[in-house]
Amino acid sequence: MKQAIDPAWPRDDFSRVPYAVFTDAEIYRLENQRIFRGPVWNYLCHDIELPKTGDFVTTWVGDTHVIVARNGAGLVHAFENSCAHRGAKLTSAVRGNAAHLTCPYHLWTYTLEGDLQGVTFQRGVGGKGGMPACFEKKDHGLNKLRVAIYGGLVFGTFSDHAPPLEEFLGPHSLSQIDRLLVQRKPKVLGYLRQRIPGNWKLYNENVRDPYHGSLLHQFQVSFGLQQPTMRGGIKLDADLKNTWNHSIITEQDAASQKIVAEAYAGTGKFNPDLKMADPALTRVPLDLGDNYKTTILSMFPTLIVAQVDNTYAIRHLRPKGPDLVELHITYLGFESDTPEQTRDKLLTVNFIGPAGYISLEDGEALRLVQQGIRHRRPGGHEVLEMGGVGPIVDTDYLSQEISIRGFWSFYHQIMGLPAAGRAEATP
Amino acid sequence: MTRDMIDWTMQARVEAFLYEYAASLDEERFDDWITLFDAAGCTYEVLSRENRDLGLPAPIMGCYSYGMVCDRVAMLVKGVLTYRHNHLLRQVGNVRVRGDAGNAGAELSVRAGLVVYQSDEEGVSSLYMVARYEAQLTDIGGSFLIRRMAVAVDSFGIDTMLAVPL
Helix, strand or coil, rough: CHHHHHCCCCCCCCCCHHHHHHHHHHHHHHHHHHHHHCCCCEEEEEEEHCCCCCCCEEEEECCCCEEEEECCCCCEEEEEEECCCCCCCCCCCCEEEECEEECCCCEECCCCCCCEEEEECCCCCCCEEECCCCCCCCHHHCEEEEEECCCCEEEEEEECCCCCCCHHHCCCHHHHHHHHHHHHCCEEEEEEEECCCCCHHHHHHHHHHCHHHHHCCCHHCCCCCCCCCCCCEEEEECCCCCCCCCCECCCCHHHHHHHHHHHHCCCCCCCCCCCCCHHHHHHCCCCCCHHHHHHHHEEEEEEEEEEEECCCEEEEEECCCCEEEECCCEEEEECCHHHHHHHHHHHHHHHCCCCCCCCCCHHHHHHHHHHHHHHCCCEEEEEEECCCCCCCCCCCCCCHHHHHHHHHHHEEEEEECCCCCCCCCCC | CHHHHHHHHHHHHCCCCCCCCHHHHHCCCHHHHHHHCCCCCCCCCCEEEEEEEECCCCCEEEEEEEHHHHHHHHHHHCCCCCCCCCCCEEEEEEEEEECCCCCCHHHHHHHHEEEEEEECCCCCEEEEEEEEEEEEEEEECCCEEEEEEEECCCCCCCCCCCCCCC
């Protein structure tokens, strides 16, 4: 068991990642304890999903099922979806509205703040039975999370030691959340759910990996949506866990097909003559007008706010064990959108989600990695050297894996794993 | 609709049409599949039950022209997309037909249940999708053309991906 929970990290620049972190049940258990119940801010929902008093949604913080509700004072509270009495799930609804929450089993009721309000037969029946005199309702509330909101994004933490939310998110996340989700008021156009048979951290790698963008996603390359020659890069927060990666249209992109053709020579994957019968999807204008083709904000541990072309979405990872993750997507439009802009977003949704011309391939990539590492000799490591090894720094180019190393650096620290780079092999 | 009111000839024609629709996809005869749609104008959507119940408009997959329907399968045929290539078996049942019977050009409203199984290269099968077809068909005599096909999906927590239309 020691080897399972103590895989070797041979290099302290995190250019090697032990495959065991993607498959080991004990590591997964520790992640729930040290990350999801640790000093991080977990994404819960968007403020616009709780417009009225009593509105609630349910979501996941690691393996923990959580209710997020708006109370009469307009404040958002979050607590575990498990009765303080005998542990029953309070609600099976994904969302709803309630004056208070009632456990179906013995009808104990809770306020929208998660406090115990009513205990049936607390004084007994006909003078007999009931709870003991020492029973205090205030001691039996639901397990609560501390809640903080930035730019409409609602976060919760189980820990008293999480830093202030804005510090945790870092300056790049804050400024890009403002750009994507605050300067226009968002509205939900739909939810998309994808159950990917891969570890949740593989998706964290995927969104911090612009190297794959123009290689796996032929559709993007074929229709000029993403090119390895595009201007762009990555910026990390102070403790390297959160990444802002972006690409910008430049004039040289017209000439970049030649470079792409050379890079793809012999792979049989490049198809510059590909045409669409109806190219309307690829002609939707960028409605922010700032020439950003992609903005991927990857925020530890499970949140991604993404602009891919003219799509805007909140992606939330909901781990379901070491081998499975639900990718939950909240697909957004904006209150100010014209009917035509809304129609455009119902078209460009074809880029993303489980059937997305771009995103569906990420699901497959994760499945293939999980399958591959499950069925190889125990031990072994990923090799993350694209863009160079050593210091983990911002880049002004896209074909790199440095930001993935940033994720692992923070992961390694918060998990309290043995020091990286030590010479001796794990016993 | 009571049993007495069922036009059994029409019922059999629609069922045969849906079986061909399902078989053309199962057998990856995508060129045959697109001929079932009206080239003069059609839509094809995969919709999640969750979004429908909430009145939210975003589809999982949305094609709003004949060209877009063609593109969806062209990207598979031309090898543009990297996707899990399972064998799929579509089972269509509980087919219900409403509309004028027998008149050329008549519009029919069709509903049916759909279950899709997936099988991998090592012969392991599982349930992939539970859904309903909601179609608007035009009767063109010998067959029909799809004006609108909505596939309403109960299993909207989609296993890995949805590359091949339902």
